[in-house]
Amino acid sequence: MITKHITEVTTRFNPFTKPSKTCRVFLAHLPANARTTMKINTTVLNRDSQEPSFLALKFNVLVEDGKEMQLDTEKLNINDVVEEVDRHSRVLNRQADLAGN
Numbered sequence: 001m002i003t004k005h006i007t008e009v010t011t012r013f014n015p016f017t018k019p020s021k022t023c024r025v026f027l028a029h030l031p032a033n034a035r036t037t038m039k040i041n042t043t044v045l046n047r048d049s050q051e052p053s054f055l056a057l058k059f060n061v062l063v064e065d066g067k068e069m070q071l072d073t074e075k076l077n078i079n080d081v082v083e084e085v086d087r088h089s090r091v092l093n094r095q096a097d098l099a100g101n
Contacts, residue, residue: 001029001082002089005059006038013053013073014045020053022073026081055081059092 011027013020027042034040045051057069067088071081 002086002093003031003034003038005089005092006057006085007060008039008041008056008058009034010041010056011054012043012045012051014047014049014051016047017053019074022076022078022081023053023055025078026055026073029078029082057085059088 009027009030011023013023015024027040030038030040045053053073055071055073057071059067059069069084069088071084073081076084
C-alpha cells in the first residue's frame with residue numbers, strides 16, 4: 001500500500017463486530033513510522049455501540065490535491081480499501097513526476 005501522500009487517518013470502529021475487521025487490518029497495514037509521517041486518530045467504540053465503523057483519509061494539501069476520502073468499511077473489504085488508496089496515490093505519484101518533484 002502506498003502511504004507516502006497520506007497526512008491523516010481517522011478511524012472509528014467497534015472491535016467486537018465483523019465489519020470492524022477492515023479498519024483493524026488497514027491500521028495494521030500502515031508502516032512502522034506512520035505516526036511520525038501522518039496524524040492517526042482512532043476511536044474504539046464500546047461493545048454495545050451501534051455506530052457504524054468508518055475510515056477517513058486526508059492526502060497532502062500543500063503539494064498534492066488535498067483530497068479527503070470517506071470509506072464505508074461496513075461495505076468494503078480490505079482489498080477494496082487498499083485498491084482505492086493505491087489508485088489515488090499512483091495518480092499523485094504521476095503528478096509529482098510530471099512536475100519534476
